[in-house]
Amino acid sequence: MNSGEAFGMLGREAVYRAIFTRRDIRSQFLPEPIEDEVLARLLMAAHHAPSVGYMQPWNFIIIRDMARRRQVRDLFLAARQQELPRIAEERQALYRTLKLEGICESALNLVVTCDRQRSQNSPLGRSHNPQMDLYSTVCAVQNFWLAARAEDIGVGWVSILDREALKRLLDIPEHVEPVAYLCVGPVSAFAAQPELETKGWGKRLPLSDLIMSETYAGAGEHSLKKVADEATNRGAFTAGS
Incomplete structure (x- = not known):
């Protein structure tokens, strides 16, 4: 059945290409800015993510200030040091060689948050699963990431951060959850394979x-x-x- 709005072959291929060639970028950022028109398109894609009960719980904190980014990188370094003992001893040497962030190298940083009070008076879809606002926010992150790949913009998700320390640094209210800390910017290349695969961490x-x-x-x-x-x-x- 053709609804009249079906994707043609080239459209389908473009969607799958964005999915299959998306990468978690850490090392390939270029010292170039992102035009506001491009960033606005990426944020619009994120804002059109599916959200349970149409709650739209997300906000987007854009971080350009290098001094603040260095503070975030310090949080990352401390958290990474805390994570190291939890890594299997035989893998710790490999873990130390992995580059796991591009906080100061990327054009900007972006924090995608979830306001857990935004839909408190509208329990549609959350009565039996109150985590759906968080899941909806993750959908916004994925939309942003895929749109960025289509724009040849790299994105790296930094997950090795102390949540409470990050909230204090960015003045994030108690009821707001930082879901994703993203490094965003133009890149020199997108690797053919995921870096953790080529480095031998997993497959x-x-x-x-x-x-x-x-x-x-x-x-x-x-x-x-x-x-x-x-x-x-x-x-x-x-x-x-």
């Missing part, structure tokens, strides 16, 4: 191993799994992470 799990039928771990869907494996083997799905 993408086979899709067919993750497909279940009817119940958790339920056997079945053999035809679907075969198609997924064949597509992966012939390179129809380009890894993205």
Whole structure:
């Protein structure tokens, strides 16, 4: 069925290309700014993410000041040092070599937050799952990330941060949750494979191993799994992470 608004082949390919070639950028940022017109488009894409109950719980804190960014990087370095002992001893040497942020190298930083009071009088979709505002905000992050890839703008998500320390530094109210700290800017290149894969930290799990039928771990869907494996083997799905 064609609704008259269906994507053509080139449109579909563009969507999948953005998905499969998106990368978590840390090392490839260029010393170039982002035009306000481009940044506005990316934020508009984020603002059009799905949100349960149409709650739209997100806000976007743009951080350009280098002194503030250095303070955030100090938070990252402290948190990374705290995380190191939790890494398996045989992997700690590899962990130390990984570049896991581009806080000061990127054109700007962006914090995507979730205002947990914004929909308190409208429980639609949250009565049985009060975390849906957080999940909705993550959808906004994904929209931003994919739109950025289409604009050749790199994005890196810095998750190694002390949440409470970050809130104090950025004057974030108690009822607002910082969901994502993003490094954003033009890049020299997008890697063919995820950096954590090329560095030997991990590899993408086979899709067919993750497909279940009817119940958790339920056997079945053999035809679907075969198609997924064949597509992966012939390179129809380009890894993205």
